Every structure is written in C-alpha cells, then in structure tokens.
Amino acid sequence: MRRLDIVKEHLKPGEVYHRRDLMEWSTSVDRHLQELVKEGTLEKLSGGLYYVPSQSVFGKVPAEEQKLVKAFLKDHRFVILSPNDYNALGVGTTQLYNERRVYNYRRHGDFKLGNRTFRFIRKPYVPSKVTKELLLVDLVNNIKSLAEDQPMLLENIIKRTGEMSPHRLKQLARDFGNVSTRKLFDSLKS
Template sequence: MNRLEELKKQLKRGRVYRRYDLVKWSKSVDRHLDALVEEDTLQKLSQGLYYYPKLSAFGKTPPEEDVLIRSFLKDDRFLLTSASSYNSLGVGTQLYNERTVYNHKRHGEFKLGNRKFSFRMKPHFPSKVTKEFLLVDLVNNLETLAEDPTEVLKKIALKVRTMDTKKLKRYVSQYGNAKAKKILTPLLEFPAKQDVS
C-alpha cells in the first residue's frame, strides 16, 4: 500500500481537516493533499482547510456548519447565528443570507467552501441562541438591517412586554452594547411593574 492510500485510510467521512491534522500521517502532506483534491476525495474549503464528504442518496453532502466552524477556529467556543433568526421574534425583519459567528479568535468575512460567514470577535456571548439574546442582538445590529429602525423599535417595545423581564434584563446587561442598553433598559422598567408572577 502506498503512502497516499495509507493517508486515505486515516480519513473519516464528514470530518473537516486542517493541513496540520494530516502531517502526522504524511511526510509529503502538500503533495498528498493536492492529489486527494485532484481525485475528488477531499474538497478544499479554504487555505489549509479540507473536507472529506459524507455520501448520501443525493451525492456528497456539505460539512455541518458547527464542524466547519470548530475546525476553522480550532475552538469550541463560538455562537453561530444569522440576522434571519430575528424573524422568530415576530418583529418584521427580512431574510438575510449571511451567517454570523461570534467567537474569541477571528474577525472578518471568510468564505469556507461555498458559504460566507461573518466572524465577529466578542468577549461575551451565550452558549446557545435564545429569544432574549436575539432581541438584544437585533438592537445591537439595528443600523445594519434593511428595515426602518423606527418601525422595528415599535414592534420591539411590544415584544418586550411578552418576554421574561428578569432574563431579558440579564441579557441586556451581559450582551447589549451601549445603544441597546439605552433603548431596552427603559422598556424593561414598564413590564416589570406589570409582572404578576
């Protein structure tokens, strides 16, 4: 068995590999990577990042987003979201293509395979997306959206009254920028008086 075949035996479908992951199995890693991409065993996602596709009835599947991001960042600490997620709040936002990755390591726009991601470095973000986080994040990013901010803010004021005030206050304090705190803090005072629980 030649070295290339030996390297292939180590690969697992559905995994994303960085170049340095494969160095332990190959003394000619760049040559072997070129050969594996050439024969369509691996797909090159970006500089030094490769994917060994899973196969389905419909052909090769793209990498799962969390696997892709984890390999790219070499870190588990990230939060993947999108401005389209704001739709779940029912405040009338559009659908957006871009995916946002809050993390501690990278900042900027990156294309990984056929997908574009906006990586934003933040000191704090929750481990999962909640409606409270989405509301705070929406106000943090209000000026980047295509919608009329005044209209969105009217809907946000109504939405706040239906949410868990205590939890939302905590999220505003932890994840809100100065503008979000200024907008949301007064709105949270009113529902607090309405709480019957």
C-alpha cells in the first residue's frame, strides 16, 4: 500500500487537521498534503490547517466552527460569540452583524480560516460556555461598537439584570469585563 493511501485511510470527512497531525502516517507530509489538496481530498484553510470536506445533497459542507477554531488554536478553551447573539437577550438589539469573536487564551487578531474571518481576542479569563450573563457582560463591553440607541440599550440592560443572578453578573464583569463594564455592574444593587 502506498504511503499516500495510508494517509487517506486515516482522514475522516468533516474533520480539521493540522499539518503535524498527519506526520504520524506520512514520511513526506508536505508532498502528500500538496497531492491531497490537488485531488480535492483536502482543502487548505490557512497555513498548516486542512479540512476533509464532507458531502451533503447540496455539495461540500464547510468545516464546523468549533472544530475549525479548536484546530487553529490547538486548544479547547475558547468561546465564540457574535453581536447577533445579543438579540436573544431581549434588550432592544436588532441589527445583524457579520462578525465572529473568539475569546481565548492564545491568539489575538483577525484571521481568515477557509472562507470565514474570525476576530480572536485574548483574555485572561474565558468562560467555558455561553450564558445569558456572559452575553450581557459582553454586550456592555462592546456597546460603543454597536449601531443601536446606546442610552436605550443601557436602560434595558439594567432592567434585564434584575432577572439574572447578580452575584454571577458581578463575578463575570470582574473576570471578563472591561473597566466601564465592571463599574456599571458594581453600581447595581445585589
């Protein structure tokens, strides 16, 4: 069996691979990667990052966001948010944005992975999951960048905090918020 066929045997549709992941099965990784991309078995997403496309009735399915970011960061400790997620809070945000933020411990900057661009933001604390409290704190962190009526939004945010755990909000604001966010949540009654 050829070495290239051995590499192909280990590739699973829908998975994202780092160049170093394939070194286990290949004696000439770069040559094999080049051949696999040329024949369409792999798609190059960015430097050293490859995707094995899975097929649906509509054609090739893009890589899952979580797998893509996990392979890029080489870390599972991150949270992906979009300003569109704020709309679920019911505080008056209605705009749609074409931005994905990845809060993480490793990278900072805008990176294009495949046909998607992500804004990676390095933080000293990254929650393990997205909660309404996290969305509210992130909304206050980024309120100045939104195309919404900011005074009305702040008023609605303050009303909304009454329905959430004040302790959790204040803790998240201390760990994840910027200075103005911390001040706002510290000023609220417990």
